[in-house]
Amino acid sequence: MNIKTLCCLVLTLVLTLVATVSAHRVIVFAWVDSGMIYIEGGFGGDRKARECPVSVEDENKNIIHEGKTDQKGEYVFKIPDHVTSDLLIHLHAGTGHKATWRLPYEEIAASEDDQKSRDAIEKKHQLEKTPSAGKIIVGIAVIVFLAFLASRFKKKNTA
Amino acid sequence: MHISEGVLSGPVLISGAVMAAAGCGIGLKKIDYDHLVHVAMLASAFFVASLIHVNIGPSSVHLILNGIVGLLLGFAAVPAILTALVLQAVLFQYGGLTTLGINVVIMAAPAVAVHYLFVPLLGKSPRLSFVAGVLAGSGTIFMSSLLLTAALWLTEKNFFETCLVILAANVPVMIIEGIVTGFCVSFFIKVYPEIIPGKKNEH
Numbered sequence: 001m002n003i004k005t006l007c008c009l010v011l012t013l014v015l016t017l018v019a020t021v022s023a024h025r026v027i028v029f030a031w032v033d034s035g036m037i038y039i040e041g042g043f044g045g046d047r048k049a050r051e052c053p054v055s056v057e058d059e060n061k062n063i064i065h066e067g068k069t070d071q072k073g074e075y076v077f078k079i080p081d082h083v084t085s086d087l088l089i090h091l092h093a094g095t096g097h098k099a100t101w102r103l104p105y106e107e108i109a110a111s112e113d114d115q116k117s118r119d120a121i122e123k124k125h126q127l128e129k130t131p132s133a134g135k136i137i138v139g140i141a142v143i144v145f146l147a148f149l150a151s152r153f154k155k156k157n158t159a
Numbered sequence: 160m161h162i163s164e165g166v167l168s169g170p171v172l173i174s175g176a177v178m179a180a181a182g183c184g185i186g187l188k189k190i191d192y193d194h195l196v197h198v199a200m201l202a203s204a205f206f207v208a209s210l211i212h213v214n215i216g217p218s219s220v221h222l223i224l225n226g227i228v229g230l231l232l233g234f235a236a237v238p239a240i241l242t243a244l245v246l247q248a249v250l251f252q253y254g255g256l257t258t259l260g261i262n263v264v265i266m267a268a269p270a271v272a273v274h275y276l277f278v279p280l281l282g283k284s285p286r287l288s289f290v291a292g293v294l295a296g297s298g299t300i301f302m303s304s305l306l307l308t309a310a311l312w313l314t315e316k317n318f319f320e321t322c323l324v325i326l327a328a329n330v331p332v333m334i335i336e337g338i339v340t341g342f343c344v345s346f347f348i349k350v351y352p353e354i355i356p357g358k359k360n361e362h
Contacts, residue, residue, distance in 0.1 A: 025161075025251065025252050025253050026163060090165075094324065094328075096161070096162035096163060096166050096167075096307060096310070096311055097161075097162075097163050097166075098163040098164070098165055098166045099163065100165060135250045135251065136206075136207060136210070136250075138250065139203075139206050139207075139243075139246040139247075139250050140203045140206065140207070142242075142246060143199050143202045143203050143206065143242055143243070143246070144199050144203070146199075146242060147195045147196065147198060147199035147202075150190075150192070150195055151192060151195045154192040
């Protein structure tokens with residue numbers, strides 16, 4: 001088997017697998033509705049971040065609320081009193097995995113702003129998307145291009 | 160296995176970046192420029208492997224493949240893994256750019272170690288080659304778990320609890336990676352032995 005056949009085999013295998021793959025990253029998003037802050041955590045696709053600690057900080061890094069997601073990866077709590085800045089919501093998914101969502105103060109102040117809630121949900125859907133085959137192919141193309149550049153560079157130096 | 164942004168302390172991140180840069184420098188010097196295609200192919204495999212999830216009970220694990228990359232590339236695995244991790248961070252938001260150095264150390268250092276430990280066993284007999292592949296695959300995950308624990312410990316200081324959680328979470332990955340690496344090694348020895356270090360001039 002020559003190298004070209006092998007590369008074709010690997011590429012075919014990769015593209016076949018891409019159809020069933022899903023992302024591995026921690027995702028957290030939050031929105032405000034009716035005086036409550038709703039938090040949802042996951043790992044992309046349908047995998048929820050269950051029983052993961054959640055901490056809420058103000059801009060001065062003071063922890064103003066702590067909790068834990070439920071079996072659906074969700075956590076809801078009342079907007080804390082005296083919030084005067086954006087809130088940073090951290091989801092700790094263990095073993096070095098952490099995600100942060102910034103909840104703007106304006107959204108908290110106008111807690112029934114439907115448009116902002118819709119924007120947050122739209123952003124959630126974007127984050128949960130499985131990486132596209134296009135991105136994967138771009139990544140592989142960059143690696144091959146770098147190898148090509150290195151090879152040219154080496155040839156020039158040895159010539 | 161990818162550490163996210165904002166988890167580790169500054170000194171750990173800087174130490175990781177320095178070690179990764181040193182490893183990358185050695186790796187670039189040791190790359191076999193006549194076989195760059197191998198490096199590119201294995202870097203691509205590593206880049207894609209993290210997307211392949213295996214559901215186990217209520218959770219899911221993903222392949223890493225640093226065992227096979229290290230086994231076949233040695234020190235050249237460091238720049239290969241660095242490139243793949245940069246692309247994963249930029250394109251898929253895995254890990255992060257500030258944690259890139261420490262993530263490279265966690266995944267590439269065990270990969271280089273298994274190269275020197277198990278390459279002498281490859282090609283002696285089909286069974287021994289498979290066993291070497293299994294041990295290399297499982298061993299890299301085990302060592303990566305220990306390095307991940309150390310990185311978190313240097314930040315959080317609760318070593319044994321963290322160590323147990325990480326090792327327990329990675330036992331399924333160790334088993335799967337071991338089997339996958341064992342079969343990959345057996346496959347390469349049969350169909351493309353030139354990729355095995357030390358076998359390049361025999362064909």
